[in-house]
Amino acid sequence: MGMGKMEEKSTIRLKKDNLQRAILGSVAAVGLLSVAMMAPNAVKMFNLFGGTASLSFDHKQRMKRSLNSLIRKELLEFITEDGKKYLRLTPRGEKKLAILSLNNFQIKKPKKWDGKYRVIIFDIKETRRTDRERWRVFLRQIGFMRLQHSVWVFPYDCEDVILMLKTHLHIGKDILYMIVDDIEYDKKIREYFDLPKE
Numbered sequence: 001m002g003m004g005k006m007e008e009k010s011t012i013r014l015k016k017d018n019l020q021r022a023i024l025g026s027v028a029a030v031g032l033l034s035v036a037m038m039a040p041n042a043v044k045m046f047n048l049f050g051g052t053a054s055l056s057f058d059h060k061q062r063m064k065r066s067l068n069s070l071i072r073k074e075l076l077e078f079i080t081e082d083g084k085k086y087l088r089l090t091p092r093g094e095k096k097l098a099i100l101s102l103n104n105f106q107i108k109k110p111k112k113w114d115g116k117y118r119v120i121i122f123d124i125k126e127t128r129r130t131d132r133e134r135w136r137v138f139l140r141q142i143g144f145m146r147l148q149h150s151v152w153v154f155p156y157d158c159e160d161v162i163l164m165l166k167t168h169l170h171i172g173k174d175i176l177y178m179i180v181d182d183i184e185y186d187k188k189i190r191e192y193f194d195l196p197k198e
Helices: 005-030 042-048 057-072 091-102 126-142 159-169 187-193
Strands: 076-081 084-089 117-122 145-148 151-154 175-180
Touching (some): 005 076, 005 091
Antiparallel strands (some): 076 084, 117 151
């Protein structure tokens, strides 16, 4: 029996995100990618973007479409230096790469919990609904538990990644990061994160 439509869409979106991350990440690693190296020799291009010379025709076509899409959306751009044409990441592309890279981010669980909760409270305006939804998705992916509408909790140090997310989404003061010693009625929280009982 085949996949349901929602699962199929999710799988396609994941593959697309992975391909975009591979391309953006490869260009970012190189700095300036010579178009002369990329265009005439498809094998070099596909190897650079994490593929192999034996990629199927369909896979190569998807890669070309993804590359053209990144250029069209101004995530990648062409520049000319010393008479040579190069491909590089734009500031928008750097932000997109950071977001794609964070999609699979997981905070390592320490051997021993320090007994403190990390609480996130946010109030992101309706005009930034997309950023607000993206923020919720990131919190879920990191592993946060939702306490109330805009209040989320996590038991481990995650200040660095929260700061990084705030920076990339440009939503600094709309989000508060707190370290809390006690939360009333925290039995469900402890069960959710498999924390020691009092």
